[in-house]
Amino acid sequence: MSRGNTRQRIQDVALKLFAERGYEKTSLREIAEQLGVTKAALYYHFKTKEDLVTSLFEDLVLGPCDEVIAWARVHRPTTLEAKLQILRRYSACIGNATPLVRFMHENQATLRELSIGEQMKKRIFTLLGFLKDQDAALTDQVRCTSALFTMHSTLFTLDSSGAGPEDKRRAALEVAEELVTAAHHGDGA
Amino acid sequence: MSRGNTRQRIQDVALKLFAERGYEKTSLREIAEQLGVTKAALYYHFKTKEDLVTSLFEDLVLGPCDEVIAWARVHRPTTLEAKLQILRRYSACIGNATPLVRFMHENQATLRELSIGEQMKKRIFTLLGFLKDQDAALTDQVRCTSALFTMHSTLFTLDSSGAGPEDKRRAALEVAEELVTAAHHGDGA
């Protein structure tokens, strides 16, 4: 049973429950129960509940996200094409972690008070800084912000459309590219 | 002091704390403390914590939201101009309740399990149904969904821009109109 993969099994159950029911409504007792252990056992593998949720971000999105930022820093995206490259890379990065992105989007108030939430926010703001000009017209800033949020939320909405995850990811990317393109050309000035 | 307006004073403090710290992290003891009473006193004015948050939505956005839906049902928005009218009316409606919209957006996981959350979700879905065609291309459905979310989130983001609340509301409405216009013309087909 517990062949050194207990930590991984805790993470799997936690991510599932966190995404379904939210961070606060998911108790450690619930997580432990689904694994057939007591909640005290979780404290051997993770110092706190926050430490558990932090590990999910570290293992699933933090690294890939930093790679996109590193790429952006090197390429200094002043051209539209470079900006669109950032969108494509970020879209691919979050597309592999749909449940966690959903959790992040739907638990912003909770994550705001957690260290990992601040870290994720900082990274998203950094990416946003590469997409939009600080002095751009307000509508253009709205367009770029909306582009990122659209890529996030489309991953777990539009279930009624019957479209698959990859189709939705591509459609969201397409709309995001449009928004950033419009902002780059400065329609809102 | 408590001249029959105690209920209102509880709502004011609750909305402020819910928007700042989130629903779950805000305890009834905190709310009571700021009012100089014990938490048990709150239970005279509101049956439960859920009843308290529900009253905020009922008093601030539920009525105006239903008026927009009623208008939409009467006018059957098949033309682009009618769809844009819905956006403008909805924008005005939520513009008067920025803290509550922020709370709604940042506590989706929590609200999903509350009756009032389901009711709000149903209303937003209804509005979305007037904006987008069920059989439209996936990108067009993404555009319309993004339009509504953009109007929501712009109310409480872009603080670094230094723009005022009304400027941000108008900028978000402008971008939303663009998105719905593009979807109406069926660029994504």
Place this chain on the structure above:
DNA sequence: GTCTATACGGCGATAGAC
């Protein structure tokens, strides 16, 4: 190294005194 038993203060909620 892995986990159970037990305890603590804070939470939402209720009952009943004033």
Place this chain on the structure above:
DNA sequence: GTCTATCGCCGTATAGAC
């Protein structure tokens, strides 16, 4: 209309079994 007292569940912490 507001209080005290109490309840069961929460996250957290630790002692100790194996």
